Amino acid sequence: RAAPGGPMWALNLMKYREQADYADGRETALSGVEADDLYAPHEHLAAVGSRIILVAPVVHQLVGDDTRWDRIAIAQYRNRMAMIEMSSNDEFRKSESHKDAGMESTIVMATFPTEGDPVPPQASAVDPDLLLLQVVGDGAATDIAHEIESVRIGRFWVEDRFLGDHRTFAEARYDLISPDVADELAAHDYEHDDSRYVIIAHPVFNEVARSLGDPGRVLF
Numbered sequence: 001r002a003a004p005g006g007p008m009w010a011l012n013l014m015k016y017r018e019q020a021d022y023a024d025g026r027e028t029a030l031s032g033v034e035a036d037d038l039y040a041p042h043e044h045l046a047a048v049g050s051r052i053i054l055v056a057p058v059v060h061q062l063v064g065d066d067t068r069w070d071r072i073a074i075a076q077y078r079n080r081m082a083m084i085e086m087s088s089n090d091e092f093r094k095s096e097s098h099k100d101a102g103m104e105s106t107i108v109m110a111t112f113p114t115e116g117d118p119v120p121p122q123a124s125a126v127d128p129d130l131l132l133l134q135v136v137g138d139g140a141a142t143d144i145a146h147e148i149e150s151v152r153i154g155r156f157w158v159e160d161r162f163l164g165d166h167r168t169f170a171e172a173r174y175d176l177i178s179p180d181v182a183d184e185l186a187a188h189d190y191e192h193d194d195s196r197y198v199i200i201a202h203p204v205f206n207e208v209a210r211s212l213g214d215p216g217r218v219l220f
Helices: 032-039 042-047 080-087 090-102 179-186
Strands: 008-016 051-064 071-077 103-113 130-136 151-163 171-177 196-201
Touching: 008 032, 008 080, 008 151, 032 090, 032 103, 042 051, 042 080, 042 090, 051 130, 051 179, 071 080, 071 196, 080 090, 090 103, 130 179, 171 179, 179 196
Parallel strands: none
Antiparallel strands: 008 071, 008 103, 051 071, 051 196, 103 151, 130 171, 130 196, 151 171
């Protein structure tokens, strides 16, 4: 399947160090999360026509491997070249030292909206809704959102990984669920599975639905 030449949605799964560890050896009292917050690439993204559209701390991880993710985020890039352009900027590289200091591990995936997926309701992402994220290695894997009360936000196919391990993933699925539904899902035992993740997160910023209103361009 050929990837589109327009916007790219970069999904980030992030696990932080308990304490930041800078490569230059500087002493710091910052936690890993605090160091990553200093990274804050909003200006660098805007300079290449791109933006952050989701920031969501993880509340529950229901399925996955031994890595328990702390936060998920999505950056919507103007196109693939915008990410390369930003990464080559000297000022960006300086700020990236904070991210490196804070991050224990991360997976970054290039994703694109699935063709024919209905445009989600634009007013659906309101507090206190939680975000259900499924990242699956097989696009035919069961979609648990079909079995619960949920509001579909979007389905994205995964083209490749920019950062991560040897695994490949096929699809990222986003739905909104209520806290009660989240609690019901979290009551089940953790399922160990190296081929997929099921995560419940609390969005502090969520414009995924809006980004799909016109998937051919980045909306500011």
